[in-house]
Amino acid sequence: xxxxxxxxxxxxxxxxxxxxxxxxxxxxxxxxxxxxxxxxxxxxxxxxxxxxxxxxxxxxxxxxxxxxxxxxxxxxxxxxxxxxxxxxxxxxxxxxxxxxxxxxxxxxxxxxxxxxxxxxxxxxxxxxxxxxxxxxxxxxxxxxxxxxxxxxxxxxxxxxxxxxxxxxxxxxxxxxxxxxxxxxxxxxxxxxxxxxxxxxxxxxxxxxxxxxxxxxxxxxxxxxxxxxxxxxxxxxxxxxxxxxxxxxxxxxxxxxxxxxxxxxxxxxxxxxxxxxxxxxxxxxxxxxxxx
Amino acid sequence: xxxxxxxxxxxxxxxxxxxxxxxxxxxxxxxxxxxxxxxxxxxxxxxxxxxxxxxxxxxxxxxxxxxxxxxxxxxxxxxxxxxxxxxxxxxxxxxxxxxxxxxxxxxxxxxxxxxxxxxxxxxxxxxxxxxxxxxxxxxxxxxxxxxxxxxxxxxxxxxxxxxxxxxxxxxxxxxxxxxxxxxxxxxxxxxxxxxxxxxxxxxxxxxxxxxxxxxxxxxxxxxxxxxxxxxxxxxxxxxxxxxxxxxxxxxxxxxxxxxxxxxxxxxxxxxxxxxxxxxxxxxxxxxxxxxxxxxxxxxxxxxxxxxxxxxxxxxxxxxxxxxxxxxxxxxxxxxxxxxxxxxxxxxxxxxxxxxxxx
Numbered sequence: 001x002x003x004x005x006x007x008x009x010x011x012x013x014x015x016x017x018x019x020x021x022x023x024x025x026x027x028x029x030x031x032x033x034x035x036x037x038x039x040x041x042x043x044x045x046x047x048x049x050x051x052x053x054x055x056x057x058x059x060x061x062x063x064x065x066x067x068x069x070x071x072x073x074x075x076x077x078x079x080x081x082x083x084x085x086x087x088x089x090x091x092x093x094x095x096x097x098x099x100x101x102x103x104x105x106x107x108x109x110x111x112x113x114x115x116x117x118x119x120x121x122x123x124x125x126x127x128x129x130x131x132x133x134x135x136x137x138x139x140x141x142x143x144x145x146x147x148x149x150x151x152x153x154x155x156x157x158x159x160x161x162x163x164x165x166x167x168x169x170x171x172x173x174x175x176x177x178x179x180x181x182x183x184x185x186x187x188x189x190x191x192x193x194x195x196x197x198x199x200x201x202x203x204x205x206x207x208x209x210x211x212x213x214x215x216x217x218x219x220x221x222x223x224x225x226x227x228x229x230x231x232x233x234x235x236x237x238x239x240x241x242x243x244x245x246x247x248x249x250x251x252x253x254x255x256x257x258x259x260x261x262x263x264x265x266x267x268x269x270x271x272x273x274x275x276x277x278x279x280x281x282x283x284x285x286x287x288x289x290x291x
Numbered sequence: 292x293x294x295x296x297x298x299x300x301x302x303x304x305x306x307x308x309x310x311x312x313x314x315x316x317x318x319x320x321x322x323x324x325x326x327x328x329x330x331x332x333x334x335x336x337x338x339x340x341x342x343x344x345x346x347x348x349x350x351x352x353x354x355x356x357x358x359x360x361x362x363x364x365x366x367x368x369x370x371x372x373x374x375x376x377x378x379x380x381x382x383x384x385x386x387x388x389x390x391x392x393x394x395x396x397x398x399x400x401x402x403x404x405x406x407x408x409x410x411x412x413x414x415x416x417x418x419x420x421x422x423x424x425x426x427x428x429x430x431x432x433x434x435x436x437x438x439x440x441x442x443x444x445x446x447x448x449x450x451x452x453x454x455x456x457x458x459x460x461x462x463x464x465x466x467x468x469x470x471x472x473x474x475x476x477x478x479x480x481x482x483x484x485x486x487x488x489x490x491x492x493x494x495x496x497x498x499x500x501x502x503x504x505x506x507x508x509x510x511x512x513x514x515x516x517x518x519x520x521x522x523x524x525x526x527x528x529x530x531x532x533x534x535x536x537x538x539x540x541x542x543x544x545x546x547x548x549x550x551x552x553x554x555x556x557x558x559x560x561x562x563x564x565x566x567x568x569x570x571x572x573x574x575x576x577x578x579x580x581x582x583x584x585x586x587x588x589x590x591x592x593x594x595x596x597x598x599x600x601x602x603x604x605x606x607x608x609x610x611x612x613x614x615x616x617x618x619x620x621x622x623x624x625x626x627x628x629x630x631x632x633x634x635x636x637x638x639x640x641x642x643x644x645x646x647x648x649x
Contacts, residue, residue, distance in 0.1 A: 182376035185343050190390035190437075191364035204380040 042266070048259035049073065056255050072260035082261055084236065085243035090268065091154055092228075092239055093221035096161040100217040101210055103163045108171025109202050113184065123172070130165035135226060142230055152237040160227045164220070167213050174209040175202070215276050222269060240265050292477050293354035293367075293444040294319045295340065300349035302335055302501070309335055310501040312349065317494075322471050322478045326488040327498035327524070333481045334449055336498070340479060341370050341447050353444055369438035370447040373454060375430045377422040377437075383409075384418040387436045408436040411470070428459045435470070448480040452487065464490060485525050489513070497521050514636075519645040522572050522638055528602065528613045530572045534642060537564045545585075546571050550608040555585040557634045560649065568642035573632035575602070578614040581631040589614070590627045603628075 043063075048056060050068045076082055111123045141160055150156035179202055187197045203210070228239040238246075244265065247258040295317040302310040310332045317323045325333040338344040340351055342363035350357050358366050369390075377386050385392075387408060388401040396404075409415045412432045422430055431451060438446055451467075452460045468491050471478055482488055488495050489509045497504045497512065497520075504524075505517040516522035522530050535548035537556065544565065546554045554571065589605035589612050596602075601616045605628065614630065622628060639649040 180374065180376065182372040182374055183378065185341075185363075186370065186372060186376040186437075187378075187389075188343070189341060189363045189366075189368065189370050190441075191393040192389075196393070201378060 045259055046263045046266070048255065049263040051256065051259075053256055072256040073264070076257050076260045076264070079257075080243065080246070080261070081235065082240075082243065082264060085238050085240045086265065086268070088154070088232075088238065089222055089240040092157045092161070092224075093218045095154070095158055096221040097214050097217040099158065099162040100164045100167050101214055104167035104171045104213060105203060105206065105210060106198070107168045109175050109179075109198060111168065112172040112175030113179065113181070126165045126168055130169070134160070138227060138230070145231060152232055152234050156231045157228055157239070160231075161221050161224065164213075164217060167217065170213055171206060171209060174206055178209075179205050211276055215273065218272060219269065292319050292475065294352075295445055295477060295479065296350075296352040297336070297340070298350045298352070300336070300339065300351060301347045302332070302339065302344065303347045308501065313498075313501070313503050314349075315496050315503065315506055317477060317479060320475045320477055322468075322480065322491060322493045323496060324480045324482060324488040324492035324494075325496045325498060326482055326485055327504075329483055330500075331498040332501040333483075333496075333498050337447055337449055337479060337481045340445075341368060342366055367444040368447055369441050369443040369445075370449065371434045371438050371451045373450040375422070375434040375454075377430060377433055379422055382419050382421055383414060383425070383433050383436075386422065386433055387440050389437065390441050404440045405436075408439040411439065411473075412436050427455050428463060431455060431463060432466075435467070439470075439474070444477065446476050446478040448478065450482055451480075453482070453484070460487075467491065486527060489525065497524060515647070516572075516638060517647055519570055519572065519640045522640070522647075526574055528575050528615065530574050530638070531612050533571045533610055534568070535571060536566055536568055539565060548608070548610055550610050552587050552608045552610050553585075554587055554632065555634060557637055557649075564639070564648070569648065570640040570642055570645065572638040572640065573636060575613045576615040577633040577636040578612075578616070578630045579633065580616065580618075580620065580628060582629065583631055586629040586631050588627050589630055590625070591622055592624055594622055594624060
């Protein structure tokens with residue numbers, strides 16, 4: 001009598017254990033599969049950069065090049081001003097990030113903390129602009145840049161990327177959430193001026209949100225294509241995205257060079273993401289929950 | 292240090308009036324507590340003194356200076372907030388020295404004054420930590436330290452203890468009172484907790500719906516509440532109230548409640564009260580078990596022994612009566628007690644105006 005009654009719960013719990021382990025493995029397997037699917041194109045891209053033209057089109061494709069060659073890299077660096085394009089992109093993305101951080105922090109703080117009815121209307125207008133696709137007002141903006149004589153220059157590029165309505169929204173939500181009114185009031189009583197409060201109380205408290213926004217803003221500019229394509233039309237003023245597109249002409253694609261150039265372009269993006277990863281994850285996750 | 296004079300102050304948000312002409316005089320060095328239920332306007336009044344809310348009408352003076360249009364930073368006040376409002380990215384020393392740094396004091400002076408305040412508050416070992424590394428009570432002390440270092444004319448406290456647990460609250464209450472005794476800085480303190488008000492204040496302002504119901508010393512409010520609201524608000528458990536009239540039985544004035552409970556009244560009451568509708572009030576702690584002929588009988592429904600005292604809730608002819616007995620008598624639910632209120636602690640209020648009449 002006692003044997004089956006004892007063994008029943010045991011076998012029950014071991015069954016449950018086995019089931020849980022199987023579920024864990026299934027989840028792991030699923031995640032690994034998707035992880036590989038996400039990373040594989042990038043790894044193939046890097047691998048292709050070191051392949052000969054024959055190997056690039058051979059079937060089945062190889063993952064590790066049979067005859068690794070640096071020809072593609074040297075050709076790209078010698079034949080095109082790739083480094084100049086990268087510098088253009090880098091300068092454009094950096095200045096755009098700085099401008100977006102500044103405008104978002106100030107506008108987000110004012111919209112989040114100051115109670116005037118007119119501010120609600122302004123906030124609605126800002127939200128409304130987020131709905132309009134950039135392509136819609138790209139052409140009018142182009143004519144403005146043209147009349148300002150800023151075509152083919154960094155400043156012309158920047159004009160479309162100084163303000164980011166999502167950034168203002170993100171910072172506003174963060175201000176409401178993580179900057180309590182009492183903190184500002186305490187500072188006012190302690191004798192701090194409004195600018196002082198902004199720079200020494202509000203900005204430090206928004207550090208992780210601003211970090212997340214910096215990553216978003218930088219990559220938005222780094223990967224921008226349509227606007228640089230119409231504003232920067234000389235070979236020297238191209239950004240890297242426009243430059244990369246040149247490898248693809250109407251009739252042929254120079255896969256080797258394109259891969260090599262793309263692989264070089266990956267370096268700064270990956271570096272920046274690794275550096276700011278902690279901020280990015282905290283900032284985006286922190287908008288919802290905080291102690 | 293300075294006095295604070297609040298003269299007929301009003302506050303409106305649009306067409307909604309929240310404070311209707313409040314006048315309170317706070318003497319130099321006094322500890323005054325603003326107390327009342329939530330929404331009574333006590334915090335708004337404090338924020339007007341601090342300069343965080345505009346004053347719609349009337350005047351506020353600190354010392355002999357009208358400060359209606361003076362910026363908060365020039366009012367020479369320090370405020371302690373309910374949630375402490377410590378700057379999370381600054382150390383305790385930086386938090387406490389913040390206002391001095393803004394006032395461009397020398398580094399040595401800031402260090403010295405922060406250290407002095409830290410010593411008074413027992414925070415010396417925590418100066419290099421950040422607020423999130425401290426407990427609630429310690430954070431509260433830092434908030435006070437930040438106020439102390441400025442050596443202001445007036446301290447303002449906005450429910451500073453309500454985020455602490457019960458035991459710590461009692462301890463901090465004593466510390467605050469002790470601090471005030473040492474610094475003698477004029478203090479205005481807002482709370483909704485009448486026990487905090489009673490234990491800490493030199494004077495209490497009881498507010499309701501934007502009006503001052505009574506302004507006086509704690510025991511004055513307890514012994515002679517000006518109206519039914521103050522009588523019910525001050526004291527715990529709350530005062531018992533019975534609606535009824537003064538009647539004459541066997542040549543003696545008695546009080547007969549609407550449910551026909553008859554209670555004795557103090558002698559020498561004005562004969563004009565006879566037949567008039569009144570509210571009688573007596574505190575639970577002023578009930579005593581008695582065998583005198585005037586006793587009234589209460590059927591006990593709930594007994595709450597606390598060790599030192601015995602609380603009970605009972606019923607007399609449908610009137611609910613709460614009582615506190617010092618003696619540890621054996622009573623159980625369903626039993627009846629013969630009780631008598633202390634005659635010199637009976638309060639009578641007009642049934643219509645609810646103002647005190649005796």
